[in-house]
Amino acid sequence: MAKAKTYFFCSECGYQSSSWLGKCPECGKWSTFQEEVVQAPKADNRISKRTAVDGSKPKLIHEVTTSETQRIATGCGEFDRVLGGGIVPGSLLLLGGEPGIGKSTLLLQTALAIPDRRILYVSGEESEQQIKMRADRIVDYKKTDCYVVSETVTQRIFEHVDAVKPDLLIVDSIQTISTENIDSSAGSISQIRECTAEFQRYAKESGVPVLLVGHITKDGNLAGPKVMEHIVDCVLQFEGDRNYGYRMLRSLKNRFGSTAEIGIFEMQGDGLREVANPSEFLLSQRDENLSGAAVAATLEGARPMFIEVQSLVSSAVYGTPQRNANGFDFRRLSMLLAVLEKRCGFKLGAKDVFLNIAGGIRVSDPAIDLAVACAILSSNVDIPISPRYCFAAEMGLSGEVRPVSRVEHRIGEADRLGFEKIFVSKYNARSLNKKRFGLEIVEVSVIEEAFRSLFA
């Protein structure tokens, strides 16, 4: 048996060093090195890797047959959309997300819904009974060819794989799995790296796709070294606010599809339900005559989402006015308030401002700016904005209303949802063929114009 050896690994990027280092030479992070006892892989293991490599030959590119047509459709429209049309054979996928967000539920539900495929669901976290209890909550499981096993050692997992011969292997989660080739404990960097590599080798050699679950750290990154993200073909992230039932599936990396698509689900008592039209749940049913609300026409990836921005402006009771933003960047809010003070006579220092994005959704699209500004102004002057109006523009520091990407897409969707007016930047409207749309397109170049048009 090879002698056990101690190495130090960077917990950020997986850089390996034989001594402890304060700063990682690879990623530049400080105090990230952790000591791990590593045992060199057994000699015979290396030989088997060798022969596999020798067996492959270079081919001419036009002789290579693609497996595009053989993608495994998961039977779940939202999941397939994010994957780019289904799971590619031989691919290695990683699903990350905070604890309790619904990763295991999503995968088990998918495993039970895929038609005519044999699936092996390996859990290192739950017993078979617990998986069954979860399955009972979700669907009628009798219909499918889904095997479950509770196991944490890769060598045993591959024995089960040989016995079951699945069309898809699901492993929940990579942090609980360990390989006998390495001596360190499950969840350590070297274990995660080696296990991921073993699953990748299996996927590539057998053509069976492998779906791994990965935990994320408190700062939102996938736990374990970045190396893992490099190895896998596809990194998916499952996110959402735990206080709301809505969950978003994003792809952060996808070798076989676009990373712009998102999938939206709703967590219910009996599992996850697909949400085909997110705008319908994001727009609350509100009264015409309530001030402080405005609808933003945002895009998440390639998908239009109409989101309601709610704001409350009131006189500050204490010396320091309060600011609170839910689902929106706080510094961006301060900047918008400063612009409004300068351009629209909004008395910043004397007002408390509260901002909330309905539905617990966190938006990164800058096109939400104009809706935020108008919601604040509406609450300030206490004049409601019609729920049939929507906004799609970014704001600049001098109060200019700036163009946003894919504005036609947003206008088309607003039209489809029955909005009467959409406020966009003048610079966006120039190249538009307005006759194509049934709704009125209001062009504004500075925030004052929007203010006058809405409240004058």
Ligand code: TYD
């Ligand atoms: P889970 O899939 O265990 O999360 P993860 O694997 O990401 O840690 O999801 C757990 C949460 O989902 C739990 O708080 C209960 C809830 N849940 C439902 O609301 N409905 C359901 O049908 C199921 C199975 C879970």
Ligand code: MG
């Ligand atoms: Mg889980």
